[in-house]
Amino acid sequence: MKKIVFAVLLMLFSLPVFAITVEVKTAGKNEKIVNEVGYKILNANRIPYKITFYVINNSKQPNAATYYRNGVIGVYDSLIKYTEDENEIAGILAHEISHAVDYRQGIFRGYFSFLNSLNSKNYEYKADKRAVDYLVKANYNPLALIVALNRIAPEYRYDAFSSHPLTSRRLATIYEYIYVKYPEYLVQNEYKDNMIYQNFLITSKENRKRLEEKIKSNSNKKVKYL
Numbered sequence: 001m002k003k004i005v006f007a008v009l010l011m012l013f014s015l016p017v018f019a020i021t022v023e024v025k026t027a028g029k030n031e032k033i034v035n036e037v038g039y040k041i042l043n044a045n046r047i048p049y050k051i052t053f054y055v056i057n058n059s060k061q062p063n064a065a066t067y068y069r070n071g072v073i074g075v076y077d078s079l080i081k082y083t084e085d086e087n088e089i090a091g092i093l094a095h096e097i098s099h100a101v102d103y104r105q106g107i108f109r110g111y112f113s114f115l116n117s118l119n120s121k122n123y124e125y126k127a128d129k130r131a132v133d134y135l136v137k138a139n140y141n142p143l144a145l146i147v148a149l150n151r152i153a154p155e156y157r158y159d160a161f162s163s164h165p166l167t168s169r170r171l172a173t174i175y176e177y178i179y180v181k182y183p184e185y186l187v188q189n190e191y192k193d194n195m196i197y198q199n200f201l202i203t204s205k206e207n208r209k210r211l212e213e214k215i216k217s218n219s220n221k222k223v224k225y226l
């Protein structure tokens, strides 16, 4: 009898402990991947600014944001659930790191860098292109940025009232940047069988045609993407 009471007591005391351990381990997994990928990009690119990564748990939308005041990059945990490989997480982090770098540059340690957001669309294009460079330097596949954005970024009808350019325009601009600067990733395309990438190829058909025409005509004019 004593043995049974002891066993029951042991069960009562050990169950919550076990539950807590599991919870802590699950929460730690996201922080680990975000830190690993984030610091890999920072170090490979020799970024001289202190940047911190936080995981925002129980988030509904897959997203990430950079706080210009303190260089913190908040990564929503649902972003990790939605992405399929490390390259995709790297794509989104590289974009945010690019913002964080911008926030540190300029006079007074970038104190007035928030003014850049007045021209936020150019700011986004710039962050996307620099993200591609960061990814390549850190040995990640830059096409993953296209895959990740195609997967998580919504597409509005017009971009007039949004701080971000239309996702289709962003994707086409990233594609053009990779096409011109890092064509090897398109020749040996690791994402060619990826469903999300194939969806991008279908939805970007007209934009890619416009890019092809520009290249054929050897023009320097900016392509007008849809």
Ligand SMILES: [Zn+2]
Residues within 6 Å of the ligand: 095, 099, 124, 127
């Ligand atoms: Zn951005």
